[in-house]
Amino acid sequence: MAVAIVSELQGYENSPAYRLNRAVMRAAFPNRSYGLPVGGTKADVEKFTVAQVKNYYQNYYSPDNATLVVTGDFATEPVLKAVKNTFGKVPKRAKQDKEIPKPNSISSPTSSKKQPIVLKEPGSASLLHTVYPLPDVNHPDVPAIDVMDAILTGGRSSRLYQAAVETGLASSVGASAAEQIEPGWYEITATAAPGKELGKIAEVIQASLSQLQQKPVSPEELNRAKTQLLAIFVLSNQDITSQATQLGYNQTVAGDYRYVERYLNAIAKVTSADIQRVAKTYLTPAKQTIGFFAPTLPDGKPGSSTGASGRTVENFSPGEPVDPAELAKYLPPATSATAPSKQPLPEQFALANGMQVLLLPDRSVPTVNLSGQIAAGSGFDNEQKAGLASFVAGNLMNGTKTKNALTLAQTLEDRGASLEFSASREGVSIGGSGLSANLPIIVQTLADVVQNATFPTEQLELSRQQALTGLKVQLDDPRSLGRRAFQQAIYPENHPFHSFPTEDSLKSITRDDLARFYKEHYRPDITTLALVGDFEPKQVKALLNQAFGKWQATGKAPILNFPQVGLPKTTTRLEKVIPGKAESVTYIGYSGISRKDPRYYAVTVLNQILGGDTLSSRLGTEVRDRQGLTYGIYSAFAAGINPGPFLIQMQTSPGDANKAIASTTALLKQLREQGVTEAELNAAKRSITNSYPVDLANPGDIASIILDNSIYGLSQTELREFPTKIEAVSMTQLQQAIQELIKPENLVIVTVGPGDIVPKS
Template sequence: MKRTRLTAALSALLLLGPPLHAQSTASSSAPAALTTTAGVRQTILSNGLTVLTKEVRGAPVVSVQVFYKIGSRNEAPGVNGIAHQLEHMMFKGTTTRPVQFGRLLGALGADFNAFTAYDQTAYHETVQREKAGAVLALEADRMVNAQIDAEKLAGERRVVLSEIEGDENDPQYRLSRAVQAAAFPNSPYGLTVGGTRADIEGFSADKVKAYYKKYYSPEYATLVIVGDFQTDAMLTDVQKYFGGLGKPGTKPVKTSVPLVGTRSEATLGSPAVKAPIVLKEPGATPLLSAVYPLPDINNPDVPALKVLDYILLSGRTSRLYTALFESGIAADGGTSPNHLLNGGWYEFNFTPAPGTALPTLDKALLTTLADVRRTPPTADEVKQAITQIRAGEVLGSVSVDAQAGSLGMDATTAGDYRYTDRFLAALTKVTPADVQRVAQKYLQDSSRTVGYFEPTQAQQGQASAATGATQEAFNAGPPVDPAEVAKYLPAFPAPGSTTVSLPEQFKLPNGLTVFLLRDAGTPTVALSANVLAGREFDTDAKAGLVDLVAGNLLSGTTTRDEAALARLIDGVGAQLSPSASRFGVAIDGASLSADLPTLIEGLSDILQHATFPAAQFKTSQARAVQAVKQADDSPGSVAQKVFRKTVYPAGNPWQVFSTAQSLGTITQPDLSAFYAAHYRPDTTVITLVGNFDVAQTKALLTQKFSGWKASGTAPSVTYPVVGKPNGLVRVNPSLPGKTQAVTYLGYQSIDRKDPRYYASLVLNQVLGGDTLSSRLGTELRDKQGLTYGVSSGFSAGKQAGPFVVTLQTNPADTEKAVQAALSLIQKVRDEGLSATEVNTARNTLTSSFTVGLSNPAALAQTFTGFYSEGLPLDELRQYPQKIAAVTLAQVNAAAKSLLDPQNIVIVTAGPTKPSTQ
């Protein structure tokens, strides 16, 4: 189940008031004031550029984000997708820096990306603080100097089409697209953000350039900078790079006007499509999608609608969870209220449980909505929803990039960077009557447009297999010279050294290991726990047992039923989420500092006292079967599964996957037995990072977990030695009806303690560590436009895992892309990398390391992960030095020993014939 979340425009808050420390429970008095804008400074340059700055100390990083007031709202049929196409072109280089911008940002060690939405297009980078000026220089450059010509557009058009075809592989995307278009036939909000194939193929360079010249200008832009810097000095840099752009005396544009004639922007009032839209297409599971028009983001009804959404679906006590999931009617789904500049919509997407007809699911949904229209929610429901929303906002504000993103979205969607402050102030005044009123106003049956997806086939075609040489030869082009990239990289001061603060460690007599790191700069606490009870313990006969155990930890304990557990956690807006992986069960969580005792109480209860009630088990089992069916309809999931089953022999833990048959053999006693044998204190680690009193927290953990006992030796798994394939092994599982294929290339490789590990990181960073800046990305995506996504990696954990290259391609391009990848890997193996490439990769990895650990949750998960893999935490502190010590000779030796494109498994999952769409 996908729980509801606020839109990105409401994702970052800071809690005002004194520092929070671990204490008993939240006060029952009126909620304390929350604000997103404390410390925010708005500056408007003479050219109309709006600049928002906010100093945030703690981690030595800065997030730089540029928002442009152009999105799908500025489009019409015929030019649908042009904003998204332009976003792609912004990475193709400029007249002053004719080099892929992904390579420049990668060389800075930036965590970067971009997105197009209905109301804006945004570019965001988080870097070490010393490199913020360099990012400003790059963003200013591509604001006015982007290279947009027919040749570059032709290559990137193929990449965009690959991305769109990847979306179209998902039946949910196709259904939502049809429903959205029918719900808003006279609005650009009825268009897809990515666009249509016909429109994308019709874009000329002149047409794309016209959009660029119109909207990529200072008066249409909002520059947001959040992090560790001094504001006046930063504004001096902003003026230096952006001040000379555009025209002096220009005022910021409040609302961008579409460049070409478009349809009405009113989204309310369109007559709803009465009968369900029915799509009968290839797929695995039925789907339901319903849309109700909603008002724009500045409408005073928005706070009450947000509360309504949380009451409907935000936890295990919410209305739709009880009516659809607990009842066994639905297997998956979620809700999403969207409020944009000129309107909005409320989307409901659900998958019926096996054996449930779509009309039955639809009737249950309509009945639940009718109940909330007929009878107002209780005061407790409203209070809990407000608590969850407020806490969720604080928990989402920890990282500088989240704070910057929120300010930018508020400024460009709501027209005011202080929007969330107004929203939160209004939120505390929402009453049960308000919630009932907006339900009656916006959720009438007559207002909705609904669609059903009815799969016409759910079975994969037969896989074809072959071994031997491939038929087509392809020579990879020369790599981009790193010296050429360095020539265009803006200058920046050398970053200062960063030392990772290590946590205090203690171990209880029962073997439970705990790490505690206090961070007084946040009003939150991040939890990361891990139990060595992962999927490696699954067997073919009962594959899926590990996930069912993890998924039912919150279903009830000896002291609390499912509802009581939900009230404990949701009542304070905390988060506690178990999930299984290969080597363990991760339990991630977060809370406000004041609510840490509640978080610990919940964790303690589910780790020691879970009971796996039969009713909840049966419901989760049915949902797991449905999830397997959906995975078997996904090219990515099928390619991964067939790849593992080809690389590893039967019985190897790496090749065990759950099936409908294996899930059907699992019983409730199986869950209880596995839990009793594998959930042990001596195989569990708990990490807390945040604002708490260490001594008090240590005492509380000791009190809650000292009684947890384990007997005998902890279970273990044997991993047989696996060799590489002999020659090329090709397997092609068929998935009729798909528009994109996914390919896995690889073989068994190294573990985390292999002496070549650090050299492999540097090697892989150059080879395929980043889609835009790596050799594979440069060749397959940037030069040839064969793929939207390509990456490589070594799965080097406590056990040896595979080296894998993944590709997403149009089926017509798959063979060419595979041959290009093999040729490039062979070239790297034979010729090695250059000293400049290795040096750039080392710098990128060490810079990314600093940026990645700036988030307390990521830091907590890293501590837990290192310990679970049997690594000393001091290894984390030594990481930058170990990367810096890797030599060119070591990397090239690793390439010769670890890369072997002549003996490799290649699995392509997709349609049997090339896509002609």
């Protein structure tokens, strides 16, 4: 297991942002552990003894050092009784660990500004990371600090976004306040736009901070920030899991499960003078630690291919699968959640223009969640204009016939609402959320941008810069580059899933291209909206008819041709090199199935057994636990409107990549030859059906589920019937799916890493 943990730690080294953060945090807090990896260093892990691990466990994994939170649908008294019976028997720690001294104040500032930390290492984009010490979570300045943060980085209308991104200096900027038991920190990060200097970005950020210190914020800014914080709190706690996490944080970190009540009351009382005061107190140059990541390009071009052998080195014989019945001896009796569901079903109807709508009222929380899709995805991109669909989606909020980009942003951000668009292969995804009172604003803004977008040239150029920076980062990331190479190896050039943006394609896209694509593909008759939340359906119908009634389509909607994709005749092996990386990432698989494939439910169960859960699946127990070749490995069937890939992904050390591939291939052969056990089948079905009700406890997840059911051509009763269909999967159906869909002799294998994939003798 130590090898697997080292693999995880080394995986972080693949990220330039992680390496820069570590260097800055170590310099800012030399006497604290903030600059050290939570899991330790490679040297630490390799030297740990069993006695040390056991001692740590006995010291800290104790009931007097733990908080248990239970949220959801239950009767309180029986649960309390079960908790007492289960945990009341666990003794307190055998011996108390030494008291850790807690400082009374945050780190003292130096007398003068520190010199920047500069990392010149292999990478792609230029990065900035700035840190300022902050007090602990219970300090009275914390609410004002959070309001200040919202003013600086709360959306497109925020000060740092306007100063750094809208001016074209940075492709992104962000900030966050770490508030914890001990003194924390405020960090500001930025990614430079192509050709822009980090020093200039640092100057602009400092000028924004100085302005905040010297001039009071406007009442509009102050109210916007407070509204955003309140909306974020409500929206982020819609589901029982998030509620439990919030309560756990309140009790464990803040020392009071009612902490949020005090916090929100304090937020409401923050004044403009408070913002000036905390900005002057904490964001001074003397307290700043700043770091720059200046990427270098060593010999070898990122993403270049190496000659790859067609073999996967030695043969491995996987061990016997873990028997769920053996594990059950140590666990409470398992229960199933497949009783007939009382989950309400959405009302589905079409507007006169053909737009499909799904409405599901849920008055448990005063929020609304919108999910939507327009069949205008990147599948329509050709090689020469790859990235066009994403450009259109990304520029919708940059201006309409009556509103510019800032006005659109402020309309939503003033109310703590959000509306976002992103292009995937099969469509443009729409996501929106807000407090229920703001549903009309969200719908009206959506209607405006899908009908009246103007694509201003200056905003297009900014988005092009951001896309080019994003592309550089993706090509320097083993996961992103690996997925690109894997998918292009599976799907031929004439397939809608083959093309990916390149520097040339992004530079070739014009405003006329955006306007043409928008006119051809943004149509009501290929648009579906799902709304879940606190609303009256009758009022929402009237709102939708008023907002979208004039949106009309002419002619037939464009359609895509999906050629049939076969399996490779033999295993295909590709290797890509990114210099300077510490770990390799491997993808294994081939073209899979669609969502409407009758084998889908059997495949879902099969995937749960194979690699649906890193800790309990066959891949996890064999490649991770027994052989220690990876910290994380999983499998998935990407089943959409059309067949997506079946894939296995894992991260390994470069020297272990071939061993892990061989082990995985052997396990697939074992699965095909020996099948699965009845115990595995039952455990997998139980895991899937028991987690499904938790998904349905999140209004945002429900909106996504009912949208998917609609665009995949399924009945809305699928919302209730899914667990029953999973439970009905038989051993015969599962074995048939294995024989038809598990093909260990026809794999596409792509490995991306530093190049040392084959061990040297």
